[in-house]
Amino acid sequence: xKTYLDCIPCFFKQALFAARTATxxxxxxxxVLDRVARLIPLLPLDSSPPETARLIYRAVREVTGxxxxxxxxxxxxxxxxxxxxEELKSMVESSKDPLQTAxxxxxxxxxxxxxxxxxxxxEEELKGIxxxxxxxxxxxxxxxxxxxxxxxxxxGDNAGETVFDRILIETIGKKTVYAVRDIPVINDATIExxxxxxxxxxxxxxxxxxxxxxxxxxxxxxxxLEIFDGAEIIVSKGQGNFESLSGxxxxxxxxxxxxxxxxxxxxxxxxxxxxILGDGRL
Amino acid sequence: xKTYLDCIPCFFKQALFAARTATxxxxxxxxVLDRVARLIPLLPLDSSPPETARLIYRAVREVTGxxxxxxxxxxxxxxxxxxxxEELKSMVESSKDPLQTAxxxxxxxxxxxxxxxxxxxxEEELKGIxxxxxxxxxxxxxxxxxxxxxxxxxxGDNAGETVFDRILIETIGKKTVYAVRDIPVINDATIExxxxxxxxxxxxxxxxxxxxxxxxxxxxxxxxLEIFDGAEIIVSKGQGNFESLSGxxxxxxxxxxxxxxxxxxxxxxxxxxxxILGDGRL
Numbered sequence: 309x310k311t312y313l314d315c316i317p318c319f320f321k322q323a324l325f326a327a328r329t330a331t332x333x334x335x336x337x338x339x340v341l342d343r344v345a346r347l348i349p350l351l352p353l354d355s356s357p358p359e360t361a362r363l364i365y366r367a368v369r370e371v372t373g374x375x376x377x378x379x380x381x382x383x384x385x386x387x388x389x390x391x392x393x394e395e396l397k398s399m400v401e402s403s404k405d406p407l408q409t410a411x412x413x414x415x416x417x418x419x420x421x422x423x424x425x426x427x428x429x430x431e432e433e434l435k436g437i438x439x440x441x442x443x444x445x446x447x448x449x450x451x452x453x454x455x456x457x458x459x460x461x462x463x464g465d466n467a468g469e470t471v472f473d474r475i476l477i478e479t480i481g482k483k484t485v486y487a488v489r490d491i492p493v494i495n496d497a498t499i500e501x502x503x504x505x506x507x508x509x510x511x512x513x514x515x516x517x518x519x520x521x522x523x524x525x526x527x528x529x530x531x532x533l534e535i536f537d538g539a540e541i542i543v544s545k546g547q548g549n550f551e552s553l554s555g556x557x558x559x560x561x562x563x564x565x566x567x568x569x570x571x572x573x574x575x576x577x578x579x580x581x582x583x584i585l586g587d588g589r590l
Numbered sequence: 591x592k593t594y595l596d597c598i599p600c601f602f603k604q605a606l607f608a609a610r611t612a613t614x615x616x617x618x619x620x621x622v623l624d625r626v627a628r629l630i631p632l633l634p635l636d637s638s639p640p641e642t643a644r645l646i647y648r649a650v651r652e653v654t655g656x657x658x659x660x661x662x663x664x665x666x667x668x669x670x671x672x673x674x675x676e677e678l679k680s681m682v683e684s685s686k687d688p689l690q691t692a693x694x695x696x697x698x699x700x701x702x703x704x705x706x707x708x709x710x711x712x713e714e715e716l717k718g719i720x721x722x723x724x725x726x727x728x729x730x731x732x733x734x735x736x737x738x739x740x741x742x743x744x745x746g747d748n749a750g751e752t753v754f755d756r757i758l759i760e761t762i763g764k765k766t767v768y769a770v771r772d773i774p775v776i777n778d779a780t781i782e783x784x785x786x787x788x789x790x791x792x793x794x795x796x797x798x799x800x801x802x803x804x805x806x807x808x809x810x811x812x813x814x815l816e817i818f819d820g821a822e823i824i825v826s827k828g829q830g831n832f833e834s835l836s837g838x839x840x841x842x843x844x845x846x847x848x849x850x851x852x853x854x855x856x857x858x859x860x861x862x863x864x865x866i867l868g869d870g871r872l
Binding site for chain 1: 595596598599600602603606616619620623624627628629630631635
């Protein structure tokens, strides 16, 4: 997905939020905003938003000296999600269609996102999901595609959401590679976060090699790209992965995300809050 | 009021909205955003937000070549407000305290603001106002101060709101100078807009000399400053005038505004949507 001009005010909003999470020093926060401002005239609009977000979060790291501003937030999100694990697991197992329930939960788990929505309430979200709809519903195609595949490449998104992903991976029951960001960026899951969420018990955890809040193929490691190129099915979670991978017609990718911003809602022709399960044509 | 870092994302949002109102050419809109971006590193935070807004709307004019992008919006706002004039006037005249009703209506009229709130609904607003509260209620002090004054300096804000101002000016019944922006900026009233609203019948209309969406004294004309400095009472409408004049302890200024942004809400310790009547101590 290209960068829309509407993304530009939001880049500043995100930079402000991340910088203030990292530091109380308003001069440093201003310096982060100044760096972001200097990027704007150079911004190629055909690059995806995570390309710019990558530079924003680098600016936050460099100016504040804080490598992982959302560390505590991520830790809390994982603990909260782990505390729900047994309940969610039995919700899936006792349901009529465990795969569909696990998919729905995994999309609902995508609400954990301080950048887009700092005040998420996962329990409130869970109460709502079963009456939620999946407007771009490729569930049946997804189910059939999964059935044929022996292996799954799963692209993680936020820490905490990882626990919801784990349940979906367990429900799918195939050999899985779970790809995460190379370094901390916003609250996106890293290897450490995936391990804390118990993903290591159900999948091989791998860094994508990418330091952006998305999966920008040009910035991924050769190891990841070999798996990506040979994958039988790719489960891509969240907005950042969608923004950087949308239009991948040639790859068997399914996007599972909760729509949290007006630009993506308008791009997809859906509403904010909608849960999306779509294939590479998205 | 100083510029808060939270104003920076909003500057881009405003620039985007104004540029798109002026042109369909996304390249020109991007050029406006680029110009705003180049301002940010140079931005002195002790300047008030209208100082920066002034440069933003100048960039919109220069890049798009459109001198008054909100012309049609202003025209519609004035017509809509004029169509309510008789009803509002009789609401004031039949009320127990006509001045208080006229003040409340004048503050409610401040909702006409496409920058802060493009989807305003003045009739919806009017339905709500009589149950609205004025949290920083200096009404009694305002009433007493008005009583002592022979003349009033009234600082207008948005076109359309001008009709509400006219009713307040008629209700006050003193000799009044009504100050407006020197050139079109957002939907702020100019001399032409004030005339169309019938202000000319009840007050002397004067340009402040300032081309910002506020009253930045350093940028006002000598003629305006002489009136400002000698004023017995100053009625200042809206956020922009508040942002540029707040802390004017030494002048008998009263701020009448509807709080439309989180930064001002937090600065004043009130909620968005609150109606404010406060004096120079604000």
